[in-house]
Amino acid sequence: MTLEISAKEAVAEGVVALTLVHPAGARLPDWTPGSHIEVVLPDRTVRHYSLCGSRWDAYTYRVAVLREPYGRGGSALVHDTLRPGDRVGVGGPRNHFPLVPSETYLFIAGGIGITPLLPMVQQAELLGAEWQLLYGGRTRASMAFLEELTAAYGERVHIAPQDEVGLLDLGSWLGAPRLDTKVYCCGPAPLLTAVEAACAHWPAYTLRTERFTAAEQAAPVRDVPFEVELRRTGRVVTVTPDVSVLDAVRSVGVDVLSSCEQGTCGTCLTPVLEGSPDHRDSILADHERVANTCMFPCVSRSLDDRLVLDL
Template identity: 50%
Template sequence: MTIDEAQTRFESTAGESGDDVNDESLRLRVVEAVDVSDCVRGFRLAAEDGTALPAWEPGSHLDLVLPSGLIRQYSLCGDPADGSAYEIAVLREPESRGGSIELHASVQVGDVLVARDRRNHFELRPAPSYLFVAGGVGITPILPMIRAAADQGATWRLVYGGRSRSSMAFVERVTGFGAESVDIVAHDERGLPDLAAEVAATNPDALIYACGPEGLLRALEDVCAEAGRSSSLHFERFGASSEPVEAGDNTSFEVVLERTGTTVHVTEDVTILEAVRGVLPDAPASCEEGFCGTCETRVLGGVPEHRDSVLSDEEREANETMMICVGRSCTPRLILDL
C-alpha cells in the first residue's frame, strides 16, 4: 500500500469530526528515530508540510498506517505543548502481529506515514493527587500525564515496573520530573511492585492511572477492589480483557450504513465489521478484539451491545459510538455513520 492509497483509505471511511471519533488524516514525516531502551524505539513525527500539528491531551493515541498497510495504535508520549512533532515509542515484539517489527526494521528518518488524528479514551481527570502505575512500554501514555500533574501543582507518585532497567524506556525522563516521586522497580533487581502497599499509602482523594501488561492491570484491579478504590482506578489495556463471546450467545440483526445507503445483515456467526467489509472492504480496524479503538464508529440509531475494553461506563451508557469488531446490537436494527 502506498502512502497516497493509505490516505485515500482513511478519507473514504471518515465521518464528521467529533469529540470521540476524529477521522482527519495526517501525513507525518519521521524526523527522529532513536532507541530509548534495549527493546523500545522512539520516533518523532512532524507534519510533512511543516505546519503545526493539532493539539492533543494526555492519554491520546494515534492510529498509524504503516508502509505495509497495517494499522496500529501508539500512545503520544511527548509534550502536549510541543506542536512541532508527535512522539511515540514502540516495543519490539517478535511474537507480535507485525507492526512493531516493521517500525523497528523498516521505518527510517525521512519516511512519511499516514495517521488518523489523535483519539483519547484515557483522559486525565482533575485531582489533587495521583498514583501512576506503569509496566514496560505502558510508560508512554503516563509520561504526559505526569507532566500535566506537575504543571497543575498536583502531588503525584509513579511506580514503574519492567523486566530490567535496560529494557525500561524513559527512566531518565521520568526521574527528571522529580526523582523523589518515582520508584523504578526492575524485576531482576526487586521483583514485582507492591501494589497493595502503594494503594494503601495513596491519599483517599487521589486518582490512580495505570497502563501495562494484563497481569499488572488485573492485579491492580483486585487491589483497588479490596481497598474500596475501584472508582479511583483508570487504565488502558494492551490487549482484550476477556474471552470473546461465543457465537451461540449472538443473535442476528440488520445494520444500516447511513452514508453508504446500504443495509447489511449480521448473522450470529459474523461480526458487524465482517458484514460491513462486504460493502466497505477498507473499513479501518486493527486488533479486532475490542481493545484498540481503531474501528470506533458513531451510532445514529438503535441500541448497541458493547463488548469492548475501550469505552468507559459513561460512554457505554451514552451509546454514541461503538467498536464494530466485537460489539453487536440489542435492537433488531442498528444505524451506523458509515
C-alpha cells in the same frame, strides 16, 4: 497525513523512540495526554502508538516502540528498517484514555506502558496536582525514559525492576481506597488484571486503564441474528453470529474507518441511537458502557433484536 522521521534513538533495551515532523515544517494537530496516533508502515500495516512527547511542542510527535519478538512484524520493521528521513502515514491523534481532573493521581506503568503516562505526569505537574508514579519493568535497562523521569521528578517516581525487587507491590499502594485519587494504569495484561482486582473496592470510576492487546471476553450474550438499522441511509442489515457488525455494515456499502479490528484502537467508534450494545471492546469505561451512546462495531454486538446506528 504524511510525516517524516526526523530522529530515531534507542531509549532502552529493545525500545526505540521516533520523532515525527511535517515534511514542510507545518504545525501538527493538537493532542491531549493519553492520545495515540495510527502509523501506516511501509508494508501498509497500521500500528497504534501513544504520544509520549510534549503536547506543547506543536511541531513534533514522539512515540516509542518496543521490539516484540513474537509480534506481527510491525515492531521489527520499525526497529530494523525505518530511518531518519523516511516518511510514514499518520492518522489521528485520538484519545480514549483521557486524563480527567483530580486532586491526586496514582500512575502505574508496566514496561512500554509508560508511554501514555509520560504526558499525564507532565500535565499533573503543570496543574499542581499531587501525583506518584509506580513504574515496573523486567530490568532497569529495559525501562524506557527512566533517567528522564527520575531526573525531572525525583522521589515521586518509584522504580521497581522485577529482577531487583520482584513484581510491583500493588497491595501497599492500592490497599486503602482514597476518595481524592484517580488511578491510571497501562502495561501488560497481567498487570492490568492485578490492578483491576486491587481497585475492586475503590469508588466507582476511580481506575482508568489502557490495553495494548484485547482483553479476554466471554461468549457474546446472543448467539442468534439481530438487525442493525443505519439511520442516515435507511438501510437495514442482518448480522449473523459468524459476522461482525462492522463487516455486515460494509456489506451494504457503508464504509466505516477501522484499524485494529480487535476493540483496542478506537478508530471505528460509532454513535448508537437506539438499542443496547453488547460491549466487547477493551476501551470504554463502565459508565460509558452503561450510557450505551456509542459502540465499536469491529467486536461489539447487540443485546436486543435491533440496533440503530448513526450511519
